[in-house]
Amino acid sequence: MKAFLVRAVSDAARSAFPEAADAPFDVSEPSAGIAADLSTNAALVLAKRLSRQPAAIAEALASRLKKIEGFREVQAARNGFLNFTFTDAFLLRALEERLQDSGPEPRPDRPILIEFVSANPTGPLHIGHGRGAALGDSLARVYRRRGFKVETEYYVNDMGIQMKVLSESVRARHAGLRGEKAVFPENGYQGSYIEGIARDMLAQGRTDFDRYPREALLDLIRSDLESFGVKFDHWFAESDLHSSGKVEKALKDLAAKGAVKEKDGALWFSPSGEEGEAGEKDKDRVLKKSDGKCTYFASDIAYHADKLDRGYGKCLDIWGHDHHGYVPLVEGALAALGAPEGAVNILLYQLVSLKRGGKRVSMSTRSGEFVTLKEVLDEAGRDACRFFFAMRSPSSQLEFDVDLAKKQSNENPVYYVQYVHARVCSIFKEGEKRGILLDETGPLAAGEAAALEAEERRLLLKLGLFEDHLDSVLALSSPHVLTGYLMDLAARFHKFYDRQRVLDAQPERRRARLRILKAVRETVRMGLDLLGVSAPERM
Known part of the structure; x- marks a missing residue:
């Protein structure tokens, strides 16, 4: 629907102001209190280019746009905005297009790789990882x-100091279970899962502390993600980068670009060729330590170079906000290697706080004081977790109120949206009992429907904007646009259903309303599926 308006306004601008017709503009739903379906700031944008009054430009555009079939009214506001109201016929045509939708045409672009979660296999996933999983999986579905x-893809960090600490933590617990004295490592992992792994190893007679704990935790992570509705196409191990020689190759490539420097027996990333000041802020720039071991930074450079070598047109990394200081280093290294600008995009998301019984729950991975994703899934259910984790922009902190997520009422956002699907399904089942649906669900003929009521128009307009909202999800890299859309659609449905009859309406109205509700049902179902949430037929 927005695409239709963009084309119409662009054509009018080219006709009236060819010297500035390429100026980009926005199309949006109007502010509350404005009696229109959509608005655009095109006249304001053109006014800056042409150094003219926005109102005069808006009038010139409006005079051309009023001639286009599909607009009932085109209003040039005094502030320069153009406000549009569609005809009933246009909205009903858009409805039929929505119902006959067979999906988008495949795009010829090279594939996109989305890497997310990638939690170290040192413990169960917590709810912060859950937010990253919901974000990445929903974006993949919308794409x-x-x-x-x-x-x-899930990047498995199966090397480095944290894996060593995991191994030593399990080894110490294993010794304790055998009645031996053991020194628990400083900053070791304290969770009860560590003792559980040690007990399993003892029962199986296993002593491969460098392997079994990692594999056991990866199996647990996979299981939790599948319960959350997330499956990865690839699991990529850091160790494979080293065994294949790709880390050393990345370092050689950086050296060839003059982007490394030897200092204090170590190899440092230095894109300018300058050593810089040695200090705390420079420790992350070390690529290879004086003992010859490569750092995580070196592995990460090789990993991203490998992504691009695999032929992806775009790579999206989804990381927790605690990695914000690391982003410039990775971007700088890729730039030094000659990676195209924008080939790798890093999306940061704020972590999640849990609220239970009106109080916040504290979390710490090392101390074992954290709420696992599985625990919240078992308590609140997958649907609530997936929907709630997608309700805020990644840049906003998210508080997960587990008590609210468990409520079976309209206070609970996911229940509120799911109920729409169930309610429409029940209307159709009742219609089948009455024997009226089989003959009345076909496409509306031109001019068949009576004049639309306000509630019908509001529903039709929102339905017509579904794909536009999906484009906004991708533009902003945030599924909160979709949760907001579904909640607004649900509110419009409830208002419609409270005020208008469907099965008991006059035949000419009943036909249109059944078509509208069919589109509501399909749109809610699809929207929920894109979020990884079910659409129950009964509630």
Whole structure:
């Protein structure tokens, strides 16, 4: 629907002001209190280019746009905005297009790789990881819905100091279970899961502390993600980068670009060729330590170079906000290697706080004081977790109120939206009992429907904007646009259903309303599926 308006306004601008017709503009739903379906700031944008009054430009555009079939009214506001109201016929045509939708045309672009979660296999996933999982999986689903080829990947950090600490933590617990004295490592992992792994190893007679704990936790992570509705196309191990020689190759490539410097027996990333000041802020720039061991930074550079070598047109990394200081280093290294600008995008999301019984729950991975994703899934259910984790922009902190998520009432946002699907399904089942649906669900003929009521128009307009909202999800890299859309659609449905009859309406109105509700049902179902949430037929 927005695409239709963009084309119409662009054509009018080219006709009236060819010297500035390429100026980009926005199309949006109007502010509350404005009696219109959509608005645009095109006249304001053109006014800056032409150094003219926005109101005069808006009038010139409006005079051309009023001639286009589909607009009932085009209003040039005094502030320069153009406000549009569609005809009933246009909205009903858009409805039929929505119902006959067979999906987008596949895009010829190279595939997109989305890497997310990638939690170290040192413990169970916590709710912060859950937010990253919901974000990445929903974005992948929306990309696919819009015709893109998408692959998803989990990067397994199976090397480094944290894996050593995990091994030593399990070894110490294992010794304790055997009645031996053991020194627990400083900053070791304290969770009860560590003792559980040690007990399993003792029962199986296993002593491969460098392997079994990692594999056990990866199996647990996979299981939790599948319970959350998330499956990855690829699991990529850091150790494979080293065994294949790709880390050393990345370092050689950086050296060839003059982006490394030897200092204090170590190899440092230095894109300017300058040593810089040695200090705390420079420790992350070390690529290879004086003992010859490569750092995580070196592995990460090799990993991203490998992503691009695999032929992806775009790579999206989804990281927790605690990695914000690391982003410039990775971007700088890729730039030094000659990676195209924008080939790798890093999306940061704020972590999650849990509220239970009106109080916040504190979390710490090392001390074992954290709420696992599985625990919250068992308590609140997958649907609530997936929807709640997608309700805020990644840049906003998210408080997960587990008591609210468990409520079976309209206070609970996911229940509020799911109920719409169940309610429409029940209307159709009742219609089948009355024997009226089989003959009345076909496409509306031109001019068949009576004049639309206000509630019908509001529903039709929102339905027509579904794909536009999906484009906004991708533009902002945030599924909160979709949760907001579904909640608004649900509110419009409830208002419609409270005020208008469906099955008991006059035949000419009943036909249109059944078509509208069919589109509501399909749109809610699809929207929920893109979020990884079910659409129950009964509640």
